[in-house]
Amino acid sequence: MRSSILRDRLGAAESLGTVLSMATILIVEDEPDLAEVLRYNLEQAGHRTLVASSGGRGLEMLAEESVDLVLLDLMLPDVPGTEVCRSIRRSSQFGKVPVIMLTARVEEIDRVVGFEVGADDYVTKPFSVRELVLRIDAVLRRASSLDDDAEQEGAVISFGELRIDQAAHRVWVAGEEVELSALEFRLLVTLLQRKNRVQSRSRLLDDVWGIQADVTTRTVDTHVKRLREKIGVARDYIETVRGVGYRFVSAPPEPGSVPAD
Numbered sequence: 001m002r003s004s005i006l007r008d009r010l011g012a013a014e015s016l017g018t019v020l021s022m023a024t025i026l027i028v029e030d031e032p033d034l035a036e037v038l039r040y041n042l043e044q045a046g047h048r049t050l051v052a053s054s055g056g057r058g059l060e061m062l063a064e065e066s067v068d069l070v071l072l073d074l075m076l077p078d079v080p081g082t083e084v085c086r087s088i089r090r091s092s093q094f095g096k097v098p099v100i101m102l103t104a105r106v107e108e109i110d111r112v113v114g115f116e117v118g119a120d121d122y123v124t125k126p127f128s129v130r131e132l133v134l135r136i137d138a139v140l141r142r143a144s145s146l147d148d149d150a151e152q153e154g155a156v157i158s159f160g161e162l163r164i165d166q167a168a169h170r171v172w173v174a175g176e177e178v179e180l181s182a183l184e185f186r187l188l189v190t191l192l193q194r195k196n197r198v199q200s201r202s203r204l205l206d207d208v209w210g211i212q213a214d215v216t217t218r219t220v221d222t223h224v225k226r227l228r229e230k231i232g233v234a235r236d237y238i239e240t241v242r243g244v245g246y247r248f249v250s251a252p253p254e255p256g257s258v259p260a261d
């Protein structure tokens with residue numbers, strides 16, 4: 001319910017051409033000055049804020065309140081932000097809430113936004129508040145469009161040159177039907193449904209193959225390669241994220257644009 005309310009707000013804000021507003025953002029940050037700067041600026045940007053000064057308190061507040069997004073500091077006094085993020089993702093109650101990690105450690109970023117921790121995005125300290133507000137809006141929009149995709153499950157999905165009939169398990173590329181195995185079909189739909197989010201090889205193994213990673217993660221690479229060959233001109237929609245996995249692009253490239261490779 002919460003997400004549909006948020007979407008209505010997003011829709012209203014977009015139609016007015018204004019900055020979207022009124023998300024509830026939980027700030028988990030132990031440095032009081034920084035927490036205050038964040039609180040002030042996010043409220044100026046039209047959001048409602050909650051502040052927790054430890055990871056444990058943050059998780060308690062998530063259980064108590066309806067939160068649309070979490071800003072999570074990596075270095076916290078009780079548990080590391082990465083551990084808090086994992087706990088959020090494991091929760092059946094609030095496991096889907098978007099998380100933006102605040103970190104001073106650039107070398108942690110791959111891990112943070114990858115499967116291992118599961119944050120949606122990150123901002124490195126020191127950061128500009130304006131940039132952070134833009135990131136927050138982008139993550140909220142993405143979360144809202146993922147909800148839309150989930151609601152349309154079973155329907156026909158169109159994305160650039162791709163058309164997928166989920167119920168019939170049929171796929172067309174540029175109007176031509178292509179034959180995919182059941183596994184390739186699941187792989188394609190899973191990547192598309194999580195577009196713009198990096199999917200690690202082990203996450204794909206769990207979710208597409210449905211097995212705990214006994215099979216080597218190289219299996220994923222082999223199948224992605226085969227899938228790309230089969231979908232021809234749509235192959236560039238699936239990007240390789242080095243050292244992590246794959247990501248479906250957020251939007252199809254402009255017609256006539258030159259492929260990246």
Ligand code: CA
Binds near residue numbers: 030031073074075076
């Ligand atoms: Ca800190």
